[in-house]
Amino acid sequence: xxxxxxxxxxxxxxxxxxxxxxxxxxxxxxxxxxxxxxxxxxxxxxxxxxxxxxxxxxxxxxxxxxxxxxxxxxxxxxxxxxxxxxxxxxxxxxxxxxxxxxxxxxxxxxxxxxxxxxxxxxxxxxxxxxxxxxxxxxxxxxxxxxxxxxxxxxxxxxxxxxxxxxxxxxxxxxxxxxxxxxxxxxxxxxxxxxxxxxxxxxxxxxxxxxxxxxxxxxxxxxxxxxxxxxxxxxxxxxxxxxxxxxxxxxxxxxxxxxxxxxxxxxxxxxxxxxxxxxxxxxxxxxxxxxxxxxxxxxxxxxxxxxxxxxxxxxxxxxxxxxxxxxxxxxxxxxxxxxxxxxxxxxxxxxxxxxxxxxxxxxxxxxxxxxxxxxxxxxxxxxxxxxxxxxxxxxxxxxxxxxxxxxxxxxxxxxxxxxxxxxxxxxxxxxxxxxxxxxxxxxxxxxxxxxxxxxxxxxxxxxxxxxxxxxxxxxxxxxxxxxxxxxxxxxxxxxxxxxxxxxxxxxxxxxxxxxxxxxxxxxxxxxxxxxxxxxxxxxxxxxxxxxxxxxxxx
Numbered sequence: 001x002x003x004x005x006x007x008x009x010x011x012x013x014x015x016x017x018x019x020x021x022x023x024x025x026x027x028x029x030x031x032x033x034x035x036x037x038x039x040x041x042x043x044x045x046x047x048x049x050x051x052x053x054x055x056x057x058x059x060x061x062x063x064x065x066x067x068x069x070x071x072x073x074x075x076x077x078x079x080x081x082x083x084x085x086x087x088x089x090x091x092x093x094x095x096x097x098x099x100x101x102x103x104x105x106x107x108x109x110x111x112x113x114x115x116x117x118x119x120x121x122x123x124x125x126x127x128x129x130x131x132x133x134x135x136x137x138x139x140x141x142x143x144x145x146x147x148x149x150x151x152x153x154x155x156x157x158x159x160x161x162x163x164x165x166x167x168x169x170x171x172x173x174x175x176x177x178x179x180x181x182x183x184x185x186x187x188x189x190x191x192x193x194x195x196x197x198x199x200x201x202x203x204x205x206x207x208x209x210x211x212x213x214x215x216x217x218x219x220x221x222x223x224x225x226x227x228x229x230x231x232x233x234x235x236x237x238x239x240x241x242x243x244x245x246x247x248x249x250x251x252x253x254x255x256x257x258x259x260x261x262x263x264x265x266x267x268x269x270x271x272x273x274x275x276x277x278x279x280x281x282x283x284x285x286x287x288x289x290x291x292x293x294x295x296x297x298x299x300x301x302x303x304x305x306x307x308x309x310x311x312x313x314x315x316x317x318x319x320x321x322x323x324x325x326x327x328x329x330x331x332x333x334x335x336x337x338x339x340x341x342x343x344x345x346x347x348x349x350x351x352x353x354x355x356x357x358x359x360x361x362x363x364x365x366x367x368x369x370x371x372x373x374x375x376x377x378x379x380x381x382x383x384x385x386x387x388x389x390x391x392x393x394x395x396x397x398x399x400x401x402x403x404x405x406x407x408x409x410x411x412x413x414x415x416x417x418x419x420x421x422x423x424x425x426x427x428x429x430x431x432x433x434x435x436x437x438x439x440x441x442x443x444x445x446x447x448x449x450x451x452x453x454x455x456x457x458x459x460x461x462x463x464x465x466x467x468x469x470x471x472x473x474x475x476x477x478x479x480x481x482x483x484x485x486x487x488x489x490x491x492x493x494x495x496x497x498x499x500x501x502x503x504x505x506x507x508x509x510x511x512x513x514x515x516x517x518x519x520x521x522x523x524x525x526x527x528x529x530x531x532x533x534x535x536x537x538x539x540x541x542x543x544x545x546x547x548x549x550x551x552x553x
Contacts, residue, residue: 011087012493014486015077015096016479017203018283019139020053022073023479026086027486031515037080039073054141061172063141067104067132067202072124074206078269089270094207094261095278095489097286097481098199100221102139103175105132105182105193106211114209119267123206133189138178139199145177148184152177152223155239159319165236167220167227167315167323167333176223176240183241196247198222200280207277209262213252217285217334220324225251227315227325227333254281254289254327255492255507278492283481284309285327288334290484291475292508292517295332296445298435300464302454306342306427308435310335316439320386328488328507335438339431340382343454348381349423353416361420362459368421370466371532373397375413377422378430378543386434389547394422401542407550424460428467429533429540446470449519451480461522466529476518487511 011034012027023038039045041053048069049055057064081088106114110131117126129135138144149170153159159169170177175198183190195211198219204212219225224240226233230251237244252258261275281289288309291299295311312333315323326332354361374397383390394409413419436442448470454460455474465472477483491507498504505513 009090010092010493011090012486012490013088013091013094014482014484014489015094015203015280016283016286016482016485017070017073017096017098017199018053018481019099019141022070022077023482024077024081025479025482025486026081026091027490029514031487031490031511035081035084035086037077037084037086039076039080041069041073044076045069045072054139055136057136057142057144059144061142061144063139064136065102065139066129066135067137068124068128068135070199070202071127071206072122075122075124082269089272091271091275093257093276093278093489093493095485095492096200096203096280097283097485098203098218098280099140100198100200100218100282100284101173101175101178102137102199103178103182104137104197104199104202105134105189106195106197107131107133107192108194111194111211114205114211114262117209117262117264119264123264127206133192134182134186138181140173142178143172145172145181148177148180152180152236152239156235160317162223162236163317163319165226165233166223168223168321169319170223174221174223176236179244180240190241193247195249196244198282200282204258204277204280207261207265208258209264210259211249212258212277213249213256213279215254215256215279215281216251216325217254217327218280218282219251221282221322224248225325227323230325252279253330254279254285254488255495257492257496276489276493276496278489280485281327281488282324284336285324285334286482286484286488287480288484289327289488289507290480290482291449292487292511293447293449294508296443297447297449298440298468298470299449299451300431301452302343302450302460303452304343306339306431307452308335308337308339308431310435310438310440312439314439316437318386318438320388321434321438327484328491335440337431337434337438338385339434341380341384341427343452345379345381345423345427346454346460349420353419358457362457364417364420365424365459365463368417370526370529371536372418372421372425375418375422376429376536376539376543377413377419377426378540378547379423379426380547387544387548389544389551391547391550393543393547395539395543400539401545406542407546421463424463425467425536426540428464429537430544432468433537433540433544442468442470448472450474450522451478458522465523465525467533469525469530469533471521471525472523473519474522476520490514
């Protein structure tokens, strides 16, 4: 077969092992979707009794998963691809995305089983409970490690030091504190654990037939990786558990080819023996890779909590928020901000002010002018993460930081229209201010990509365009993390095959050279938006400062 024809037949396989399901996507050489398949943990694997893909633990804030559930899901998802007549003999590279922060603890037997898989048997009958020394493995929902966070930060000299080194202060959900808890409470299991994987590197390990390396971006969610040097921080490792470096292995770049697929998949599913396994990464970094946005873009996900993702030249030193090694640009960083008071607050206002009807909500929002006659509000119904504040503050046009009643504000605005606009403008001014604090540079080239449930709401998107003074886009393709996995496989393969030539393009240029960006322009900012919202940004900061100081007094 001529080389062109052979290249045209190449496919790239991506996986996303999220909290609730395992999904697979097969892309052809033009990066169009050939096949997809998924396994939902709650309904397809009822024997594991998960709710939303997890099991609550015996103690408060504990959540776990039995790793064999994920292994069994891989058996099923590959069979479902085959049932769709997906030709797996054309797959030249595989990569994956996975929920962040979870950890798996391999037994000696498990590592041997990985290396000696029998193609006549299912994966889950060989990589079973005995492959892991911890069978109820903690996932990102587990927040039971505050004690371990305190111990780790104290040991290295406080949380500022932790932020400087690892990009985040110690978070209970992060892997380092979780490993420390297992070391303390199940010392024998820790001692018997030959290797420790993240969920992403576990996914790669299944295909590789040996324990796979952790990539820099997902490794940044552990409180263990020095994100500037891209090596494990000795002081953080020592603060976590003994002999940890041997168990983690060397971290690697996200485009690393870890090796060829193991013989099991060649025999059982007809993968080519030369099919490459590319390092897998976390779902947030993979989503950033799948969005195909550059450093001029700010991505906002409007969900239960609102999440902002951005590309940064330098790690800022924000006490809150997360800075990760960038999934596709080796000299850049990824900023991640999570806000608690997102769609739940918008939904509460839709109930109280608009009879639980989003059309009414949008009419009321659209009927008030930008700037809302000088009326502003902050609604932190739950304790906000940044700023650390709880409560509500409303200001009318006459109030400012030095007003005698600034801390009290007004009790209620005169109409539902003003209430609704004050809520949405207040939320977006908050998001913009914190993005600036994190180091995002707003300018004439800035674009906003909005994803998540509320991204269908054009009235809210218009407020975003105005407050951020930037055009707002949405993405036709909702599975950014899954696409990111397959795109990264394709690009790593491209790098591998062009290692000696001058023709190497950047990740984004290469992918966009193959496939159009699935972006749709929805709103542009009004001409006067900068003049209206720039002064309001300072007013927002004054209001936030008041709410924050009320908490500390």
